[in-house]
C-alpha cells in the first residue's frame with residue numbers, strides 16, 4: 001500500500017525542539033500543515049491514505065469525502081474529535097497515543113491541586129500588589145491554606161493518568177477514592193457519584209469525553225460537593241458544565257477550581273469560565289501534556305502505530 005500521510009495540525013506538537021525523523025521515515029510521503037480549518041480538511045486529505053491529527057475534528061461527512069483514507073493517527077490520547085463509529089463503518093483504523101505523557105500530565109494535575117491548596121495565585125498577586133511590604137509582619141497570611149495530608153481525593157477515571165495522580169496524592173498523605181463512571185461497568189469497590197462527591201475534599205477528572213460523560217459534573221454534582229472542596233479538570237472541557245461551575249464559584253460554593261481544558265479550544269471570549277470576576281479559579285491553556293519529553297514520545301508512537309498498521313497488525317487501535 002502506498003503511504004501518503006497528511007498531518008493536519010502539527011503546530012501544537014512541534015515547538016521547534018523535536019526530532020521528527022521517525023515520523024518522516026514512516027511514510028513514503030508526509031505533508032505537514034501547521035493548522036487546518038474545517039473547510040481545508042477534505043481538500044488536504046485527497047489522495048491520502050493516512051490522516052494525522054491532534055485536535056482537528058474528523059466527522060462522518062469529512063470521512064465520507066475522503067475515500068482513500070485507511071488510517072487515522074491521533075497524536076493525543078483523547079479521541080473525542082474523531083467519529084469512531086463512522087471510521088469503523090468505512091473500515092478506517094483509528095490509533096491514538098497512550099501513556100506518552102504520564103509524568104508530565106500527573107505533575108501538572110498535582111501542581112493545580114497544590115496551587116489551589118496553597119492559594120499560590122492569590123499570594124503571588126498579593127506580593128505583586130505590594131501587600132507583603134505593607135503587612136507590618138514577616139509573613140502575609142491573607143488566604144487560608146489547606147493541608148492535603150489526611151484529606152480525601154476523588155478520582156473519576158482510574159486509567160493511566162488517574163492511577164499516576166493517585167500515587168502522587170498518596171505520597172502527600174491523601175486518601176484516594178475512585179468513582180464509577182457512566183458508560184462503564186459498575187464496579188462494587190468504586191463509589192457511585194452521589195456517594196463519592198459529598199466525601200471528597202478534592203475531585204480530579206481523568207476520563208475520556210463521550211456522550212455519556214459530557215457534563216458529568218453539572219449543577220447537581222457541584223451541589224453535592226463540600227462547600228470548600230476543590231475541582232480539577234485536566235481531561236476534557238466538556239466533562240464540566242462551565243456555566244454551572246462559574247455559578248458555584250461566584251456563590252462561594254467551592255473552595256476553588258482548576259482546569260487545563262475548556263469546551264472549545266482556543267476558547268471564545270464569552271466562555272463563562274473566562275469571566276474576570278471569578279474567584280479561586282486557575283486556568284492553564286491545555287498545556288498539561290506539553291513537555292518536550294512527552295511530545296517526543298508522541299512522535300515515536302505515531303511512527304510505531306504507522307509501522308504496525310502497514311505490517312497488518314495495528315497497535316493502540318481505539319475503534
Ligand SMILES: NC(=O)C1=CN([C@@H]2O[C@H](COP(=O)(O)OP(=O)(O)OC[C@H]3O[C@@H](n4cnc5c(N)ncnc54)[C@H](O)[C@@H]3O)[C@@H](O)[C@H]2O)C=CC1
Nearest residue numbers: 077078157158159160161181183206207208234235288289
Ligand atoms: N490535558 C491534557 O493535556 C491531556 C488530557 N488527556 C485526557 O485524559 C484522558 C485520560 O487519559 P488516560 O488516563 O491516559 O486514559 P486511559 O484510557 O488510560 O484512562 C481512562 C479512564 O477512563 C475510563 N474510561 C475509558 N473509556 C471510558 C468511557 N467510554 N466512558 C467512561 N469512562 C471511560 C477508563 O476506565 C479509565 O479509568 C484522555 O481521554 C484525555 O481526554 C490526556 C492527555 C493529556
Ligand SMILES: O=C(O)C(=O)CO
Nearest residue numbers: 054075076077078289
Ligand atoms: O493527549 C491528549 O488527549 C491531549 O489532550 C493532549 O493533546
